[in-house]
Amino acid sequence: MPLKKSISGFRGTIGGKPGTNLTPEDIVTNVAGYAAWLKESGAPPLVVIGRDGRPSGSVVSALTAATLQSMGIDVIDCGYATTPTVEMAVTHFGAGGGIILSASHNPVAYNALKLLNARGEFISHEAGQDLMAKVAAGDITYVTVDQLGSLRTDTTALQHHLDAVLGHPLVEAEAIKAAKFSVVLDAVNSVGAVSIPPLCEALGVTCEIMNGELSGQFAHNPEPLPQHLEGLMEAMKSPGKDLGIAVDPDVDRLALVGPGGRWIGEEYTLATVADYVLQREPGPVVSNLSSSRCVADVAARYGQPYYASAVGEVNVVNKMKAVSATIGGEGNGGIIDPRLHYGRDSLIGLALVLSHLATSGQSINALRDSYPHYEMVKDKVDVDADFDLSAAFARVKEQFPDVKRSEIDGLKLDFPDGWVHLRASNTEPIVRVYSEAPTAERARELAAGVKGLVY
The missing domain is CATH 3.40.120.10 (Alpha-D-Glucose-1,6-Bisphosphate, subunit A, domain 3)
Structure with missing residues (x-):
């Protein structure tokens, strides 16, 4: 590359x-x-x-x-x-x-x-x-x-981090300990193997580790998506498991799997955390343009404003500061809690998810069922260095002149029953094509209709 x-x-x-x-x-x-x-x-x-x-x-x-x-x-x-x-x-x-x-x-x-x-x-x-x-x-x-x-x-930096998470005002450590949760962690053979287990131990949570060698030889594609986490989903079919968790190699993204191997996903990590936080500290919520509508729906449930930012942690953080957000993050499983620090953090994300489970008495599957259901398609178009993205956006806008759109980061089209977001990747030579709708079929249809206009 x-x-x-x-x-x-x-x-x-x-x-x-x-x-x-x-x-x-x-x-x-x-x-x-x-x-x-x-x-x-x-x-x-x-x-x-x-x-x-x-x-x-x-x-x-x-x-x-x-x-x-x-x-x-x-x-x-x-x-x-x-x-x-x-x-x-x-x-x-x-x-x-x-x-x-x-x-x-x-x-x-x-x-x-x-x-x-x-x-x-x-x-x-x-x-x-x-x-x-x-x-x-x-x-x-x-x-x-x-x-x-x-x-x-x-x-000593990790211990300082752990102490800060355990001392967070919304982390219900005693309730988590009393619940005696059992989790399965896919650490993808990176630093999740040395950071998540100590947190679980401090919270009285039994942690079964998959891919726990600190070798950096990733056992599968390290992006925490369902097609890469079949082993974790299979492990969660064993009885007595309360939560499956997957992190990326640097542990700033958190994806969830429920009992029975149900994919909860990275998009619903922020929704789950926002649901818990807003019950205790109401305030604005921020996520990026490529995140699920579910986050905005959860904010509306508590009568709180929702704001969308451009993609990228620094952009989410800037918007969170501008609106004094209570909670924010990205739909890729990145939780940003300003009480701790302005950065995506799987450790505080996990602690808040466990706090929600412990205090609500509900399973992660039941919580997932309580949120609006959306399906997301994450596609891409490989492009050359000289690809004219502006011309591609012009073609899309010409095809959909009456659809509400945002251009603060690429081009997002908001249809009545879903959305499509086109943007150049910050990390790879591709144009990302994300779409969301109540059904996977409709999400794919929306993505395909726009993707075909890129080239």
């Missing part, structure tokens, strides 16, 4: 020629650009790093740390760490920023540099543009030997 630069950071496959993939030269160049931007911003010259379980992680981590040190930046290396753990560690250590070394849901050949500011949040689009301009201009100056940054390892 060509090196992809976006608000999600720098991402690509390992190896190849510089400028085409995520090579050592590209890692050094872009990390140095980030360090130059950080120093110019006046933030403390301290950066926290952490990585998921990918086999390339140790190499990417070493290059990242050495580059930061060569720019006069001190480094705290959290080692194996989830994305939300690193995000929280930035503020915990008083750092000027952070770099998460993970390509999220992408396969093992990929890795990425996900860049954080001093608040432990993804850097803004404007900051990213400034950073890339510095790299393009070669505006990088390395320090002399007497100014090199330091490097230390600190593995």
Whole structure:
């Protein structure tokens, strides 16, 4: 995959020629650009790093740390760490920023540099543009030997994260312990294997682990979608299992499976959490344009406003701050709880889901049945680097002139019985085509009718 630069950071496959993939030269160049931007911003010259379980992680981590040190930046290396753990560690250590070394849901050949500011949040689009301009201009100056940054390892970040989740005002730890839940975790052989089980143990939850080796050799496609989680769904057919949970390699996405192997899904993770939170702390709810209508329906149930943002964690966070949202996230299973931090976090997501189960006395299957039913189709169109997306959008709008639409992120068409959202991926050379309707047949029909106009 060509090196992809976006608000999600720098991402690509390992190896190849510089400028085409995520090579050592590209890692050094872009990390140095980030360090130059950080120093110019006046933030403390301290950066926290952490990585998921990918086999390339140790190499990417070493290059990242050495580059930061060569720019006069001190480094705290959290080692194996989830994305939300690193995000929280930035503020915990008083750092000027952070770099998460993970390509999220992408396969093992990929890795990425996900860049954080001093608040432990993804850097803004404007900051990213400034950073890339510095790299393009070669505006990088390395320090002399007497100014090199330091490097230390600190593995306490996960415990700090866990303590914060357990101390969250809406996490009903005692009720969860009394319920004696049994869960099955698919950790996809990454850092979910070392972060979710300790949380379960602290909450008195029995946790059966699948794919729990911290090898980074993903046992299946690591994106937590039903076609990749047949093993988890099969395991949940065993009696006595209350909840199946699947996370992606960096543990910022949470998908749910119910007893009997029922797919609850990533889209209904946010709906379930919002249902629980709004009962206790009413307020605005935010999700992105590609998320299920169910989230807006749940907000309406409690008489609370719903707002849609552009896709991407930083965009959701900005909208949440703008409207003082009580809860938010993305339909890919990413829960953002501002009481904890402004980042997608599977640990707080799981703790809130378990709190909902424990306090309501309902199963996850019963909760799912209480929400409006929608089916979503997630399709894509592979495109070349020179693909004219604007022309494609023009063709779609011409075909559907009277349909309500949003253009804050790509093009979303809101039909009376469903919607279709077209947008360029932040992480891959594709146009995503998402659709939703009350039935899978109607969702596929909507997607096909628009997808055919892209080329």
